[in-house]
Amino acid sequence: MTTFAKVATTHTQRQRAASAKRRERRAKTAAKQRDFHTCRRCNHGVIRQGPLILHVEAAHLVNSGMGGQPSVGCERKHFVTLCARCHHDVIHAQRERMVYDPETMGDGPVTFTPVVTKTIGAYLVSEK
Helix, strand or coil, X not given: CCCCCCCCCCHHHHHHHHHHHHHHHHHHHHHHHHCCCCCCCCCCCCEEECCEEECEEEEECCCHHHCCCCCCCCCHHHXXXXXXXXXXXXXCCCCEXXXXXXXXXXXXXXXXXXXXXXXXXXXXXXXC
């Protein structure tokens, strides 16, 4: 049986992580309030889909997979309000991408443009 070494986390590391989580939660709440709890893409608020209720979410403009650093982006301007459907089925599925001014980020206008893709052999390549 393989055993793995435990990662030692100090009290200070846990405090810093908790503090960063609180800052991010406050920034996400502020972004939702800025956008009046309405999706910036489809203009829906709370969506009823059968027995499910889809709420709005504060999404990072630059997610960690695209080079964003969650510990740095803890300001309101780093988030945009999206409904769960637009956030997961459109943005994370990379059907559209968000275009914004780097100065104002989420506090300014955000547009959504389709991601253009083409097939080369057996590979799907995105044009940027």
